[in-house]
Amino acid sequence: MNHSIIDIGINLMHRTFHQDRDQVVERALDNHVTPLIITGTSLRSSLEAARYAGRYPEKLYATAGVHPHDAKNCNEETIAKLKELAALPQVVAIGECGLDYNRDFSPRDVQRKWFTEQVQLAVELKMPLFLHEREAFSDFVAILKDNAVQKAVVHCFTGTYAELKAYLEMGFHIGITGWICDERRGKHLRDLVRMIPLDRLMIETDAPFLTPRDLKEKPAEGRNEPAFLPHILQTVATCIGRPVEEVAKATTETSVDFFGLS
Template sequence: MNNLPMNNLIDIGVNLMHRSFHEDRDQVVARAESSGVSPLIITGTSLRNSIEAARYASRMPGKCYATAGIHPHDAKSCNAETIPKLKELAVLPQVVAIGECGLDYNRDFSPRDIQRKWFASQLQLAQELNMPVFLHERDAFPDFAALLREHKPARAVVHCFTGNEKELMTYLDMGLYIGITGWICDERRGKHLKALVKRIPLDRLMIETDAPFLTPRDLPAKPADGRNEPAFLPHILQSVAGCIGKSVEETARATTETAKRFFGI
């Protein structure tokens, strides 16, 4: 894969501040770059995590960017200072989106009314700053879609899309972008994605690892510790290209250009 004539791929969703990367974070970035994956968009999932992501990205100009947001799991920890602090982060040059934010009714780590309140607040912040939004949704489609219709973000990507055809077409009709992960490589639960991904226009499709999670199950050489990392993004690209019937080169070029345009990088 490394020898293919393509633009660098952009991994739009890497949980690079996760504890599993504490020992070798710089090496993970270097391995990604040598695999043709650069820059990386580091996902912010809490206030502390977003601060760490922005700080790390500032050390890696051009190689890493960050998002700033509160994941629905952490919505219960939000208070009156949360949005002002996110706003301070959002104006930094290396911070390119608000999020990861949204609704998660699968695990319900935060009460649902609290999730909705802070999702709406982050959508309002993105509107105010005219920034894109990095979205999370699990088992919450009706409320999630209703809040997006109400607040109408200028640009938003549904990160790690794993939903059904109705949900996909609703998102596309709303003008949203779609992020596809190694879930599509899972023969147990990703079969439906292989057909659905064909419905996503190339100018709305982006790819991501969601590392260290969602390691592609069909990797030829699986990591001993099971940890996913952005160097594996070319494998996901190859799967997506095969599903949509496009060459790897065309798919790489399109998803990279879409990501550059979406995040303004």
């Protein structure tokens, strides 16, 4: 593959990358995966992501947000601090934010409150949203509609036909991960991905999670990383019946336009 591709979601500040974070970035570049967008999932990780991305102008970017798992730790200063981070040139979206009723690590009413606050911040700043939803579709969509959200990507989509149809009708973009490489859990996704127009489709690893199950050479300790994104790209291209280079070019152009990358 000659075309560079963009990993729109990598948890690069995760503890599993502490020992070799710089090398992970270099391996991504060696595999034509550039730039990378580091996911912020709490105030602390968002700050760390922004600082680290600032060391690699135009190669690394970051999001700033609070994941629903961490919503219980939000307070009256949270939104103001996210707003400060959002002013940095390397910060390109608000999130990862949303609702997760599968784990319920934060109470559901608390999740809804702080998701709404972050949605309103993104609307105020005219920034894209990087979204997380798990088993909370109705409340999730209601909050987005109530706030007239127009620019959002549903990160790591693994949902149903009806959910995908609703997101596309709302004008949202869709992020596809290595879940599609899992012949057990991702079988339905291989069919659904054909519904996504190329100008709404983006790809991501969600590393260190969701390592493609069908990798020929398994990574040490099962850790995913951006260097494996070409494998996900190949699977997506096969599923939609398009040449790899065409899908690489389209998803890259879509990501650049969506996030306003340099």
